[in-house]
Amino acid sequence: MNLKIKVLLTSFIVLTGLTVMPGFVEGYTVKQGDTFWKIAQKHGVSTNELMNVNNYSSSLLYPGAKLTIPESFSEADKELIARLVHAEAKGEPYAGKVAVATVILNRVDHSNFPNTVKGVVYETYENGAIYAFSPVENGAINKSADSEAKRAVEEAIAFRGQGQGSIYFYNPETAASAWIFDQQTTVKIGNHVFAK
Known part of the structure; x- marks a missing residue:
């Protein structure tokens, strides 16, 4: 609507x-x-x-x-984002956790990605063989989020639309797809590079 x-x-x-x-x-x-x-x-x-x-x-x-x-994200959506943040950014600085949550929200708002949190988190590539996020692939998405990941999601929602438009993040030491290095870097936080 x-x-x-x-x-x-x-x-x-x-x-x-x-x-x-x-x-x-x-x-x-x-x-x-x-x-x-x-x-x-x-x-x-x-x-x-x-x-x-x-x-x-x-x-x-x-x-x-x-x-x-205005209408907000459901508690289930927030919990799903928090679980992904917890799995993807464990050990990263708090700002990096907010940035990971922001990537999810930016993808929901971006025309090249699904328009729901669940659709973004569980998006697949190569005919459904590979998930966009490794924690979905390896099952870490199913583990509970800690309070810091949940707080990072709330902060990302409150700042929604005010960032640099990052729709990707990766660890340059472990990134497996070379195309990601060609994306425009927006910020580096901890071990992650954020890009659009």
Whole structure:
């Protein structure tokens, strides 16, 4: 459902007094000390999206203002991303974990990849013989994520759309496909190179 329809439906719901459907959009009243960042993190949405949906070009918020909270990722999606982050970035700095989660979100938003978290994580190449991420191939995706990986996912969601557009990451010491070295490097964090 596109953003204009969501905003129109939200306006209809508010004007008619109907209850907001869970998982769709919800209302939020700004409290003293709130920032877009804090509200976005609390609701698992992008800061940019939160500002755009509410027609804010400035980050200035006043207590009592009413905000529409856009639809966020499901808990299952967040858990899947966190498990992948845990498996791919164990032992990497926290910033590297956020960056790995950001790659997943960027792929969801990119036209060359599936438009769901599950589709991105379980994407296959070469007629389904090879998974895009080695933890899916070797089963490490099925292990529980730690709290740092979960926190990194929340931060990546809150900053969604504000990074450098990385859609790949690799360890130059272990990368098996030579084509990855031809991609434009966006940042290096720990043992990973991020690229687009």
